[in-house]
Amino acid sequence: MITKALECVNYDAMCQAACGFLMEYIQIMHNVLQKNEKKDIIRAKAYIDDHYMESLTLDVMAEYVHMNASYFSSYFKRHTGQNFKEYLNQIRLRHALDLLLSTDMKSYEISDAVGFKDPKYLSELFQRTYGKTPVAYRKELRSR
Incomplete structure (x- = not known):
């Protein structure tokens, strides 16, 4: 300068x-x-x-x-x-899916492990995102 x-x-x-x-x-x-x-x-x-x-x-x-x-x-x-809650739920759902596929944990155990305090909320979000409840999703994958 x-x-x-x-x-x-x-x-x-x-x-x-x-x-x-x-x-x-x-x-x-x-x-x-x-x-x-x-x-x-x-x-x-x-x-x-x-x-x-x-x-x-x-x-x-x-x-x-x-x-x-x-x-x-x-x-x-x-x-x-994304808003904060959407982002957090997306992360939690991704981890829930990993646990669903890699463990025999029950849905309510997975819900608690990933931070959802209400197993019904996890089930609703999971169904909205993946088109099936966690139990139905696991069952379908295991039958293949």
Whole structure:
């Protein structure tokens, strides 16, 4: 910046150099902020992946990433395309499916193991997502 400023021959040239410097600075700051936002989402997703079986709420997640719950909710949706609860349920269902296929655990045991406190809720979500109840899904796969 100083070198460019010293090369300026008049006020207009100095203004152009200053504007160029400010635009460059704004772009750098924009990139830094975007990287930080991505880091917050990556941290939040990693936390969810590691703690999906616990009682995760917007408040818990917001505290983890140092935001208020309302802001975290909209922030998460804006950066992932899903709301927090949808994302959490998707992770829990994926783990429930893994347990369903790799163990002989009962549906209520799987429900508890992946963080759903109500086995009926797991069954409803599972049926909505996979088209069958967990028991029917397991039975069909084992009959093949």
